[in-house]
Amino acid sequence: MSTPLLLTAFLALCLFIYRRIHYHRYIQYSHIPQPPTSFIFGHMKYLHQFMSQGPPGQHIDLALVSIWHSLGRPPLFLMDLRPVGPCLCIVASHHLAEQISRSSATFPWSVPKSYTVGELKPLIGHESILIKEGQEWKDLRKRFGVGFATGHLMSLLPVVTEKAWLFMRLLERVKDEKKVVKLDKLTQGLTVDVIGEVVMEVDVGAQEELLAQPDISEHAGDYRDQELAQLGEGDDDEKGQLSNFTKIYYRLITSYSADGKPPIDWLSLLTKPFSGRRRQYLSAKVDSFLRDFVQRKHQEEYHSSQSLSSPPSTTTTTTHNSSTNPKSKKSRSILSLSLSPDQTPMSTSPSLPPQILTSTTDALKTFLFAGHDTTAILIGWVLYYLSICPRAHARITSELNTIFGEGATPANIKRQLVDGPEGGAEKVNRMVYCHAVIKEALRLHPPAGTARRAEGGTGFEVTELAGCLEKGGQEDRSEKDGQWNLDGMVLYNCATIIHRDPSVYGATVDEFWPERWLSDTTESRKEEIPAGAWRPFERGPRDCIGRDLAIIETKVVVALVHGRYEFVKVGLGEKIVDEKEGREVVDETGCCMVKEKLYTRRQITARAADGMRMKVQLAKGVVSGGLEG
Numbered sequence: 021m022s023t024p025l026l027l028t029a030f031l032a033l034c035l036f037i038y039r040r041i042h043y044h045r046y047i048q049y050s051h052i053p054q055p056p057t058s059f060i061f062g063h064m065k066y067l068h069q070f071m072s073q074g075p076p077g078q079h080i081d082l083a084l085v086s087i088w089h090s091l092g093r094p095p096l097f098l099m100d101l102r103p104v105g106p107c108l109c110i111v112a113s114h115h116l117a118e119q120i121s122r123s124s125a126t127f128p129w130s131v132p133k134s135y136t137v138g139e140l141k142p143l144i145g146h147e148s149i150l151i152k153e154g155q156e157w158k159d160l161r162k163r164f165g166v167g168f169a170t171g172h173l174m175s176l177l178p179v180v181t182e183k184a185w186l187f188m189r190l191l192e193r194v195k196d197e198k199k200v201v202k203l204d205k206l207t208q209g210l211t212v213d214v215i216g217e218v219v220m221e222v223d224v225g226a227q228e229e230l231l232a233q234p235d236i237s238e239h240a241g242d243y244r245d246q247e248l249a250q251l252g253e254g255d256d257d258e259k260g261q262l263s264n265f266t267k268i269y270y271r272l273i274t275s276y277s278a279d280g281k282p283p284i285d286w287l288s289l290l291t292k293p294f295s296g297r298r299r300q301y302l303s304a305k306v307d308s309f310l311r312d313f314v315q316r317k318h319q320e321e322y323h324s325s326q327s328l329s330s331p332p333s334t335t336t337t338t339t340h341n342s343s344t345n346p347k348s349k350k351s352r353s354i355l356s357l358s359l360s361p362d363q364t365p366m367s368t369s370p371s372l373p374p375q376i377l378t379s380t381t382d383a384l385k386t387f388l389f390a391g392h393d394t395t396a397i398l399i400g401w402v403l404y405y406l407s408i409c410p411r412a413h414a415r416i417t418s419e420l421n422t423i424f425g426e427g428a429t430p431a432n433i434k435r436q437l438v439d440g441p442e443g444g445a446e447k448v449n450r451m452v453y454c455h456a457v458i459k460e461a462l463r464l465h466p467p468a469g470t471a472r473r474a475e476g477g478t479g480f481e482v483t484e485l486a487g488c489l490e491k492g493g494q495e496d497r498s499e500k501d502g503q504w505n506l507d508g509m510v511l512y513n514c515a516t517i518i519h520r521d522p523s524v525y526g527a528t529v530d531e532f533w534p535e536r537w538l539s540d541t542t543e544s545r546k547e548e549i550p551a552g553a554w555r556p557f558e559r560g561p562r563d564c565i566g567r568d569l570a571i572i573e574t575k576v577v578v579a580l581v582h583g584r585y586e587f588v589k590v591g592l593g594e595k596i597v598d599e600k601e602g603r604e605v606v607d608e609t610g611c612c613m614v615k616e617k618l619y620t621r622r623q624i625t626a627r628a629a630d631g632m633r634m635k636v637q638l639a640k641g642v643v644s645g646g647l648e649g
């Protein structure tokens with residue numbers, strides 16, 4: 021071919037590529053509000069600029085909040101991260117978020133999950149309820165829903181309380197050692213233990229593991245520091261296997277932020293799939309342990325249901341009931357309920373069909389993952405806010421005194437919580453102010469979110485309702501109202517932005533103000549808050565199945581620890597103390613002023629940047645003495 025011809029072909033190719041890029045960058049989504057677009061970098065440079073303006077390693081949501089403000093708070097905006105990441109539509113209006121998460125004629129179970137959630141497959145499996153769609157998802161939700169019903173969870177209060185008591189023992193030790201700990205590590209131990217009991221009825225022993233460590237302070241090494249070869253070897257008994265399982269599971273989770281690589285979040289934003297051998301290895305180990313467990317559990321249930329006269333089960337599984345005759349007490353774990361013939365008719369055969377075995381194993385992985393980290397983060401924030409907000413602290417104290425009795429010791433409160441499901445449940449339900457604190461902590465720091473995607477060509481459209489007014493009716497936002505076709509894009513319902521919308525939350529949007537959630541209308545700052553503007557558990561058919569468990573668990577922890585300990589934040593979020601007065605400085609909102617704001621980072625979920633570094637000491641007025649007193 022001659023040179024001019026080659027040159028012409030080359031120029032034609034360049035023109036073609038230029039026009040393609042030009043179309044994708046400037047035309048394809050030009051109907052969506054967006055920041056200035058770079059021909060080469062899309063919005064990556066813009067995002068980077070906002071990321072680097074914030075504190076080191078801040079969660080991307082915090083940068084998105086700033087970008088949203090810089091754009092004049094549109095109901096949605098575009099973040100074109102191609103070719104490194106997806107073309108993201110950030111949904112900032114609760115009206116629009118609702119249209120994505122609710123049932124519609126096109127999507128009866130809401131807009132499908134985005135492909136980006138696929139990054140979590142090593143953790144949650146391919147058949148996970150979190151990623152399945154259509155009838156397959158619906159069947160899974162029905163099978164497991166019964167175990168997550170509030171009534172059933174309340175009946176498990178004694179189990180949750182026992183695990184929270186171990187958490188108290190950990191706090192007791194931290195208090196005695198007077199060292200700084202990363203509270204997240206302890207709360208994670210607690211939540212893993214609770215999930216183990218509630219879902220599988222096994223003692224995973226995560227907190228016992230921590231108690232057995234010579235050092236649990238912030239400087240202690242974690243499971244990441246141990247060699248892989250040390251794990252999973254030489255432990256033939258159940259306890260050893262469970263302990264190894266916990267370690268391996270932690271390593272799998274932390275592999276998402278290991279080696280200085282950028283961590284991912286639920287959105288899996290900028291990270292390319294990381295299919296390292298190490299993660300595959302850990303994932304396979306977790307899978308094999310749980311698969312084996314489900315099979316044994318099924319066998320155990322099958323044999324006990326088959327014949328009353330058959331000898332007691334000889335399996336090695338250490339469950340609540342295996343120490344006693346399995347026939348004498350029916351297992352109430354979420355796993356057992358899901359395997360009952362009512363929920364899974366195929367489970368009446370001696371061995372589980374492969375499909376049920378896989379979906380059940382993946383469900384366990386999902387519950388472990390989705391249930392422990394988020395709840396651990398929530399407990400950390402609740403304890404933190406109570407420690408820096410004397411106003412909220414005083415109200416909780418008064419609420420607990422009313423419910424459990426003035427001056428009730430932790431041991432006494434524990435007895436009241438486990439004293440029959442009705443008694444405990446009634447008390448937990450009365451923790452109304454605590455509920456408001458939980459809601460407010462989740463409003464300010466939602467640990468997780470949802471990413472959805474309607475296939476291109478489905479014509480999926482959202483409409484911003486007309487007449488959205490700023491609080492007090494001062495700013496008419498109607499010029500921003502409109503209709504947008506969003507198919508083909510990754511849709512991110514950004515709870516962090518939605519929860520910080522001044523047009524919903526008014527002047528107190530950035531304040532910790534639990535009173536806004538009380539139905540008591542005498543509260544001066546109470547706002548009219550639409551249900552869709554609070555969505556830490558997301559909403560619609562695909563909302564969080566474990567919401568009640570997380571709330572019950574957090575309430576039990578608050579009831580037990582509040583009166584006995586004082587949590588003292590160290591470093592980020594530490595209180596300013598007036599040297600002359602020797603007192604903390606309280607601002608007009610009734611909360612203490614802090615030296616440097618505590619913020620979130622990404623590690624799959626959004627967690628406190630420093631792991632919630634705290635010191636724990638006895639609360640003022642508590643006389644030292646053992647827990648059992």
Ligand code: HEM
Pocket residue numbers: 133137149150151161215286386387388390391392394395398466467468469470471556557558561562563564565566567569570
């Ligand atoms: C504070 C605690 C929690 C928060 C903030 C939270 C948040 C969320 C969010 C935002 C979703 C939607 C995810 C998506 O659309 O991709 C979700 C779904 C889910 N969560 Fe939670 N969660 C919490 C606790 C739990 C617990 C304790 C469990 C179980 C033990 C759990 C199990 C699940 C499952 C299975 C789903 C998928 C539901 C479905 O698709 O049908 N979560 N959660």
